[in-house]
Structure formats: structure tokens, C-alpha cells
Amino acid sequence: MSSKKRSIHTTCVHAGELKDPIYGGATAPIYTSTAYDYRSDGTNLYPRYMNTPNQVALAQKMAALEHTEAGLIFASGMAAISAVFMTYLKTGDHIILQESIYGGTSHFVTAEFEKTGINYTFLSDINEETLAQSCTDHTKMIYIETPSNPLLKITDIGGVSAFAKAKSIITAIDNTFASPINQNPADHGIDLVIHSATKYLGGHSDITAGVVCASKDYIHHIWKTAKNYGGSISDQTAWMLERSIKTLGLRVQRQTKNAKKLAKFLEKHPQVTQVNYPGLKSHPDHKLAKKQMNDYGGMLSFELDKSINHEQFVSHLKTIKVALSLAGVESTILAPAVTSHSLLTADQRTDQGISDRLLRFSVGIEEVSVLKADIKRAIKKSNTLDS
């Protein structure tokens, strides 16, 4: 455990702090200007150039959290992801992607890469052997997401970066599910660390934003492309996100603690047939998760047995909200087959192991006893054999 990890809450609160130079206020001022005196220090400040005081302060906080030299803040996770792709990939290039990634990302690949003539390979199982088989002379990037959505599969981050480094291939990871609290991929050699800040970083289900963290060189490259695409964040939202991140460590540690307890509770429940959580010893990649993650995170998924009508189950939940997104302080649940993964065909879902009965659970900060009671009651009420 590095000293950076031990001072995680201090980093959340103080890294990239923007001081109030006039009144000495304890919180950062918000600079909403879109017009700045260009003579002041030789830089042209402009929100779309991603270089206003609030944008820069937030980028510094994120870089500190991800143990990288620099960061760049975007208007959404997809704005960050698409800027990364369009910076490094051109017609004729090839990219290898993990198959089980965020639906929006795989949709971007199939829709936009087809148009631009960028070649891609989705791999269901990423390891040295499958990477070597798929790699060509034109392979420019390997893109992974771990833990994955919604099955919480774990990809070997160090293995991927070692393979890529030997061939000078750029590596990128979507680190949204773990958050910088539970996983720091740059420490394992990954070049580009991406977040949908709409999730844990915002944490209150009320902000849309995205982040890329990397070395100064990489960030400078991405910035040159990003300002052409224009996916910049507003300074008000940057300020809100900076405020939210002050409690990131507290929130995520609490969510992780709750998720661990709930995963064990669900695993023992007679009506639960499957629990996917990397912190469980029964998880096929538990050892790998233990090696590369600081902790196992607040996301899990599970299946109820056939005696339970799962649509009824979710409607009987009172504290746990049925909702599309994830990672807020409130617990939320969804059925991937009809939401996040509805763009896949039924066959594709089956291939990836996403059953119609699977429920993805984003564990909040509520008392774990309340969440357990909510689940127990909803299972009882939706048991078709009981009535």
C-alpha cells in the first residue's frame, strides 16, 4: 500500500485546491467566464480549450487520485472515451477491445469505426495468448474495462500492459466501476485511465462528466484532438464535481463495505442462485482482483431462482431504487437485459453470460441492515410458490 493510498481522503479534499485569493473562503471560487484577458499570462483561457481555472483544478485533483502526471475533464464519459479513440486511431488502424464493456462504448465502436474504416477485434477472454492471436502490425490500442459490467469479470491489468509495452501499443482502461479509490491502473502500467465521472466521482446521480488521466505527453495529445471535438465541461459542473470528489473516499469505502456484506448475504440466501462479486472467494477471478485492486468496490450482480418473479421482486423493493445509472449514494438496481445491454441480441447476451434473470446492484451508503431487510421482504413478496 503506497503512502498515496493511505492519505486518500486528504487527496480527495485538498489535491488541486483552487484558493479563494480575495476572501480566503474555505471552498473554491467558481470562474464562469468564457472571455479572459489574453494578455495576462500568454495562455488563451477558454472553456472549450479545457484550461479555465476550475477545469484545471479538477484535472489536477483527478491526476493526484489516479497517480498520473496530468488529467483532462470532459462533458461526459463518452466524450472522454471518444476523444481518446479519435486521438490515436485513424483509417486502417486496428484496436483490440474487451468484449464486455460499457454498452455506449461498444456501440461507438460498431457505429463510428465502421464509418471511419478503423478495424477492431472484440475479445471475450483477454490474456497473452488471445492478445497475441489478435494483434496485427496495425494494432494501435488495447482497451479494457475491469471490473466489467454487469458480470464483474476481472481482466489482468498488469498482464495487458506488459504485453502492450513490449509491442509499443497504447493501453486504455475504463476505471469507472472501481473508481480511483479501489483501483489505480497507472500503477500497473496502463497509459490512459478513463472515468465516467457521472458515476462514483459525481456520486449523487446529478452530474454528467468524464475524465482521462495519463502522463503529460498523452494528455497534451488528447487535448489537441479534444478541443476540436468540443466535449468540454461547464465550469459550474466542474465545480460541483470537485466538491463531490471531496467525499469520494468516504462514500466508496462505505459502499464497498456494504457491498461485501450484501454479497455474502445474497450468496447464503436460498432463493439466490448466483452472485457475482470479486470480493467473494467463489468469484473465479478473486485472486486476481485481490492482487490488482485496493478493494472490491460497490457493484455486484445476482440471479434469483425461478420461484421468484424478478419483475415483481424489483417492484417490491422500497429503499433500493429501480434506476438506469449507478454509483450514487442511494442503492439502485436494474435488469441489464432490458436496459444497459438491450442493444445486444438475445444470443449475444447468452454468449456473454448475461441472463434475463440477472440483476445489477449498485450498493449505496444506507445501513446494510435496511438493505438486507428490503431484499428479504421483496423476495418473500415475489415468491410465486408462496402465494
Ligand SMILES: *Cc1c(COP(=O)(O)O)cnc(C)c1O
Ligand atoms: C456510464 C458509463 C460510461 C459512459 O459515461 P457517460 O458519462 O454516460 O457518458 C462509460 N463507462 C462506464 C463503465 C459507465 O458506467
